[in-house]
Amino acid sequence: MTACFFLGKTKLKNFVEQLSVHYTVYYPVKSRNQRFFKKFSGSLEDIVLGEVRTFEPLKAFYTRARETVAVNFTDSFPHDQDQPFAILGVKACDLKGFKIQDFVFGDSGCADPFYMKNREQNLIVSADCTCAIDTCYCLALGIQPHPQEDFDLNMSEVDGGFVVEIGSQKGKTVVDENPSLFETVRDGHNAKKSEQRGRVIKEVEANLKKYAVPYQDQFKGIIERNYQGPVWEDEAKTCVECGACNTICPTCHCFLLADQKDGQHMIRHRLWDSCMIKDFARVAGGANPRKKLWMRLRNRFEKKFDFFPKVAQVYACTGCGRCISACPAKIDIRRVLKRLVQNV
């Protein structure tokens, strides 16, 4: 499905208001040089639809950082009356995260009912990146800085509005139900869209060159070759075991279950977990296969660049660069990948 329409800038608010009839709408805004999702409550004055990915990853709308998954150990589905989300301005690197999240939580994985419900009901209105920031390296993972799949609608900013591409039946329904909002796309719009996409690709290419980032076709075997190498202990020296690299990552998905008494009820929570934390792999009796921090760092890379390509034919990294910005120890995944490729 590749039908495209034009949405004028003056009709953007009307479009979002229509979405808000069926969805709780979130849109990207910018604050202190970072982009965040904000809940729509009538105004769109601060929307920043283009630019780059938000600070928080898209996965937060699909598996919440803390989610009630059972009450009193019954099979009933808590919070099943929640309105689904319409998420605006999602970027291509976050959409690629679905390849991993679907593998783990979808039909072929553990068929998690919460995740699958969100996947079925949420609406994604993605947007092209209109610039790159220093940490962007999506092209190294074979991802273009504009969405190509896994969206319902995609918006490409052009003069006076947006080229809106339909990516699913859900997206088509939105367009069909609001015919007065959409116009025919003109040649000038398509030319502008292509020009803008080309310019952003060049910006990401400049990043790859500046940091000498290797491409994914060089990743085969890098973990096995370096398994006993010095890179892990070297790089882990500054790690403070905060887990930010995991929680901020659109592909990381590990969680723990915790029971808690809440008044008269027993509540089972599912919480995001981090494989960088010492107790993550600890088992009953206290044994821990990854006692040392450098072992946990190696495990993180092994999962992303060895395990997932073997089981799901995809690297569990989208080049979004979030872990680079979030790491207080300045452990730069691009540098680690470069060392792994060079065996140093």
Ligand code: SF4
């Ligand atoms: S490992 Fe880092 S760069 Fe790769 S997807 Fe996760 S947060 Fe983004």
Ligand code: SF4
């Ligand atoms: S974000 Fe950096 S310091 Fe924190 S656990 Fe990850 S690698 Fe270690």
